[in-house]
Amino acid sequence: MNPRFEQLQNRTRRHFLRDAGQFSLGAIAMQALAQGSAPSASDNPLDPRPAPNVPKVKRVIYLHMSGGPPHLDLFDYKPELVKRDGQDAPDQFVKGKTFAFTNGTPKLMGTPRTFTQHGDAGIWMSDAIPNFHGIANEMCVIKSMYTDQFNHAPAELLLYTGSPRQGRPSMGSWVTYGLGSENSNLPGFVVLISSGVQPSGGQSCWGTGFIPSVFQGVQCRSKGDPVLYVGDPPGMDRGLRRKTLDALRDLNQEQASELGHPETATRIAQYELAFRMQASVPEVMDISRESKATLEAYGAVPGDSSFANNCLLGRRLLEQGVRFVHLFDWGWDFHGTNGNEDIRGGLTEKMKRTDKPVAALIRDLKQRGLLEDTLIVWGGEFGRTPFREGRTSGSAILGRDHFPDAFTIFLAGGGVKGGFTYGETDELGFSVTADKVHIHDLQATILHLLGLDHERLTYRFQGRDFRLTDVHGEVIKKILT
Secondary structure (H helix, E strand, O other), rough: OOHHHHHHHOOHHHHHHHHOOOOHHHHHHHHHHHHHOOOOOOOOOOOOOOOOOOOOOOOEHHHHHHHEOOHHOOOOHHHHHHHHHOEEEHHHHHOOOOOOOOOOOOOOOOOOOOEEEEEOOOEEEOOOOOHHHHHHHHEEEOOOOOOOOOOOOHHHHHHHHHOOOOOOOOOOHHHHHHHHOOOOOOOEEEEEEEOOOOOOOOOHHHHOOOOOOOHEEOOOOOOOOOOOOOOOOOOOOOHHHHHHHHHHHHHHHHHHHHHHOOHHHHHHHHHHHHHHHHHHHHHHOOOOHHHHHHHHHHOOOOOOOHHHHHHHHHHHHOOOOEEEEEEEOOOOOOOOOOOOOOHHHHHHHHHHHHHHHHHHHHHHHHHOOHHHHHHEEOOOOEEEEEEOOOHHHHOOOOOEEEEEOOEEEEEEEEOOOOOOEEOOOOOOOOEEEEEEEHHHHHHHHHHHHHOOOOOOEEEEOOOOOEEOOOOOOOHHHHHEE
């Protein structure tokens, strides 16, 4: 009997359901991408691909302050709010609105911080961010951001996947899917976490959703083994590992030729990348190779697990061709429930650990000639209210509630105007009054700077084309050079 016929004859419903994915349009799209888009003859889905449009940047480092920085105490100066500190919030601003921990009529809270202007354009910044003062001419500050979500996890998922629910590909995964990786020995998308806690959105913030998992972010650590489970087990040397992978590759290629499933190509690519990473990752993650002056500029200490170390590691990864680096730093949820969340001393201490390495990163990239084709993004998933948070309104500690209607981020680097402020909010900071920027607009702009069209970078799944910006988004043209 024909072996192939016998195999088909013995198939069960479970076999059919397992293999049905090979006939999906998503699988066909992935095969077309692997076979038709890559410039090389390799079947590696991470091979670099040219951007469809002329890119202004080659790489992105996204610095996420998980929890929502208090923008009114950092960038968006409101003298009128200071004058009206302690008054009831105007009814027209709060009526019918939902806040995380505030009910009734809240009390307005002007910033206790001191604001001054910096750079050629006179960008307003508070005394909480002294190191940012010196890089004002590199910063493109957007004061008119808004989002649809007021809780952390949905807001982070919307920001990084385009949807407040799990299951969609992350921004870094979309970028790697569209452009591949410039270094075959390192992942195209790397994630670093500081302050000991993952973002509220979890690993979905760097996951691949329904696109092949080869494009997901690889989480690295600045302390201990850089990547978990990449090292060889006891008793296996590099030569034996190579023989093992060769055998696995042959088996996987046989399955790929028979079934054509895109995840088989993913499996091959991931095994091979892990093997190469065993040699390349420890070297690039070793910041002790940096000069004493560089370590001091960042405030980095070899062996520590810190935001400062991660900023320096981010520069080293970008330098080695990593396409998208995502840094998550926990501890920006300034409700005022404890001293660490007070917008006076608590914010001062938090910024001491963060604004210095960010400023050093921007200066370092510029000095090395990398800033002109690198995009830096700094911000959170939403902002903080212009009034005191309800739970702590009677406390001596000053804190603010979650606020999706208006907040501030900044960009720096290639393709965006330096020393530039975009957008405005009203005199009390409740709403955007000029140049509104939705989360989807930011996503569209980041993709545009990389040479990708957010409306055409799609993946077909369950009968429709999905994209990072869903069915929304406009490039913020006024901030571009």
